[in-house]
Amino acid sequence: DAGVTQSPTHLIKTRGQQVTLRCSPKSGHDTVSWYQQALGQGPQFIFQYYEEEERQRGNFPDRFSGHQFPNYSSELNVNALLLGDSALYLCASSGAGGPADTQYFGPGTRLTVL
Amino acid sequence: SQQGEEDPQALSIQEGENATMNCSYKTSINNLQWYRQNSGRGLVHLILIRSNEREKHSGRLRVTLDTSKKSSSLLITASRAADTASYFCATDAGGFKTIFGAGTRLFVKA
Numbered sequence: 001d002a003g004v005t006q007s008p009t010h011l012i013k014t015r016g017q018q019v020t021l022r023c024s025p026k027s028g029h030d031t032v033s034w035y036q037q038a039l040g041q042g043p044q045f046i047f048q049y050y051e052e053e054e055r056q057r058g059n060f061p062d063r064f065s066g067h068q069f070p071n072y073s074s075e076l077n078v079n080a081l082l083l084g085d086s087a088l089y090l091c092a093s094s095g096a097g098g099p100a101d102t103q104y105f106g107p108g109t110r111l112t113v114l
Numbered sequence: 115s116q117q118g119e120e121d122p123q124a125l126s127i128q129e130g131e132n133a134t135m136n137c138s139y140k141t142s143i144n145n146l147q148w149y150r151q152n153s154g155r156g157l158v159h160l161i162l163i164r165s166n167e168r169e170k171h172s173g174r175l176r177v178t179l180d181t182s183k184k185s186s187s188l189l190i191t192a193s194r195a196a197d198t199a200s201y202f203c204a205t206d207a208g209g210f211k212t213i214f215g216a217g218t219r220l221f222v223k224a
Binding site for chain 1: 159162211214
């Protein structure tokens with residue numbers, strides 16, 4: 001049973017560019033959440049997708065957008081990259097039961113913006 | 115701002131000793147969870163405690179929750195070198211949002 005997978009593992013971009021990160025949830029899960037984790041900090045909630053819709057959003061600008069596909073996989077898009085967007089981006093999947101559902105995290109994508 | 119704040123920020127102990135980490139949060143919660151993260155990789159869920167529970171055990175882990183003080187503690191008994199990691203508490207913040215603290219970095223010396 002595959003867990004949560006993310007691609008790519010590492011990514012280097014320059015300021016102003018756009019990036020797309022991908023996530024496949026754990027089998028049987030239909031909810032995907034994205035987090036940004038800066039070095040030495042805890043993960044910060046970006047948004048959550050359920051039934052192909054953004055269900056809740058954290059305090060991130062519109063440059064951060066996402067998508068969920070019918071097979072429950074998800075993409076995170078970041079436009080007009082800033083140096084401060086350099087971070088580990090984590091995807092987590094869960095069932096649709098709500099906040100009490102255990103989230104299973106992928107290994108993350110390390111994004112470096114130069 | 116972050117809902118949960120862990121204390122201490124870093125902890126170094128000898129193998130076999132117990133490790134205690136604390137978490138404080140600001141608003142009412144439905145549940146609180148603890149996660150472990152090794153070397154900047156994905157987080158692993160350790161344990162969930164609901165707001166109507168006071169204590170929960172899982173193997174060498176013991177979690178307590180005091181909703182009147184808005185605090186929780188994670189105790190790892192008989193620590194091993196493999197327990198070296200960062201530990202985060204996470205709370206629900208209304209709706210489907212999960213808020214993590216800044217974490218406690220635990221180093222267990224062999």
